[in-house]
Amino acid sequence: MMAAAILCGQCGMLLLAAGSIRGSDIILRRSLSHLLRRSIQTAGMLLLVLSLVLQLRAAQAPVIALITWPGWISIEIVLATLACTVLNDLRGPRR
């Protein structure tokens, strides 16, 4: 359950990164319309919420899951950032 929650969270974070202006350049290699970006980001947020729900179900006490969830979010943000950095390095600039 926890592994699924964390995987969910990381995918959600990657979607959020892909939906950002800089992120869509690096990850998806194209400029997206405003609507499409927001949709991807919304999907990312929903996955983060799902991650929270899964953690709440797996935890001994709900308050502990509520405290632990932002901790996982921090790690997911850093990993998504490093993924963007590495991808940017590997692929080179778009133009």
Place this chain on the structure above:
Amino acid sequence: MKGSFRVTMAWLHSMLGLVTGWVLFAIALSGSLSVFRQAITLWMHPERDPPRVDPLEATSRAIDWLAHNASSAPAWYVTSPTAEAPFPTAVWPDAQGTYIQRILDPQTGSPDGLRDTLGGEFFYRFHFELQLPYPWGRLIAAMAALALVVGLVTGIIIHRRIFADFFTFRPKRGLRSWLDAHNILGVAALPFHLMISFTGAVTLGSLLLPWSTQAVYHHDMMASYTDLNPALYSRPASGQPGHLVPIRPLLDEADRHFGGAGIEQVYIFNPSDHAALVTVIAGNDHTVSTTTGVMTFDGTTGQLINAHTETRPVIRLYTFLYGLHVARFAPAVTRWLYFLSGLALAAVIGSGMHLWTLKRLRQQPHMGQRIVCRMNTGILAGTPLAFATYFLANRLLPLTLANRAVHEVQTVFAVWALGITFALFRRPDRAWPELLGGNALACLAIALSGLPWTNVVMRGTAIVALMLGGAFGYAAFRTARRA
């Protein structure tokens, strides 16, 4: 107007960082280590691999040992074993009034055979007392906590493109990369940083702002203590000798009353006196708040005098905030997340200090600024080195040395002073790789001195030490290449 406000906040952010950065870095680093203070204490007692004993049984045996060996002391403060720290700890004043702290074997209740060391408690105490006399260390730490709150808020205000730059890290671009790192570590764990800094100030709040307590209680300070903890009943010694009842039944009753929260501490006042008191404080299993319940029994008859379960709203808020900070409730995963977030905070503070150095060195820094730059090096590279030396001193100092625990602590400050002095006099392009290399070697030594890695504490410490050692080694290599 708005532009000028941001500029002012940026200046304030830098200034505050400059003035409080050194203290905050040491607090953040020692605080992160304190998350694992019980594990560190276990690491520092390699002679004993404690078997699992029922916590109530271990506490009873500890109190039995105290009854035979510290019967004349006016009070015993016993901390019950937990999952992270499977041994009881006892603090009691000796004949001269100095407080002794000892880890007790959970099977025998005796400290014999366990080396004299503060263990992880050193980092915990240092974190909020800064090795300074009461109340100055705590006041400085409290004000530093509030300064950190201001630093974080001003940082948010001046971070103009906080959402656009959310996943941005551009390496190998000097100042830009350091700024990206400073920002990403700050933003990623921002809820933690804000929470830990504010709750840190809350834990020391009554010391920093005693005025509302004084106003409400009209100088009847005794009432303020008893009101806060209604079951912490106290009475003077009667002068007549008395015998303590068996403790185990009292602990069992308290455990039932606390409804699954477990027992955290047992205080025994005037143990050899007729007017002895036994106070039991609830633990933190499944509850964030500390001190949710307290019970006091008569020590010679075993009768319950007073029991209190906290229901008052503001006091519950306080114990919740306190509990968030000290994280006694935290199961293993949460504990690791606290540790990593704490290291991230130390990195935010450290990278901020380094940004200041890099910016100053671009211009022609005057003497004062150059000294500060070198002090930054000394603090950033010297503090982890000093803390690492504490672990090594635990292994290297002879077991029979008098005041061994004190000497272990003295080693920390000696190495710290040496590290700072070294950074002040050595050229920066040499000082950095050398100090970072020293850190890498110290971490490797810590990992190796846990061999054989028989239990989970030794393994966990070795993993963390090796990873940090690797990071320091890589940093040393990079700074050496640039020289």
Place this chain on the structure above:
Amino acid sequence: MVSAGMRRRALASPGKSVPPRRPRLNIALRTLVGLAGGYGVASLGGVALALWLPLSRADGAMAGILFGLLLWPTVFMAAFGVSGIWRLVMVVAGCMVSFTIIALTAGRGL
């Protein structure tokens, strides 16, 4: 008006130990007001809240502490954010006086 370009440069500029148009005395005064005045506002605000809160004494005292801990950083930041040092001094002094009056008129009594 300050242009966007100038603003960016101001934020990234190294070596500035004082913000533009703020002499040293101004900084010192603001720091004093922020630290001492802020502590005063925090203490008096805490006392006022503690005396007025219709809860137990322990609750009131603790609420005063928590309120004070929120006030001090706020006043400290405001000490540098508010333009015009005399306006700042008036506001801070005004807060302290107001809190004192509120505290003195509380049912519990000082």
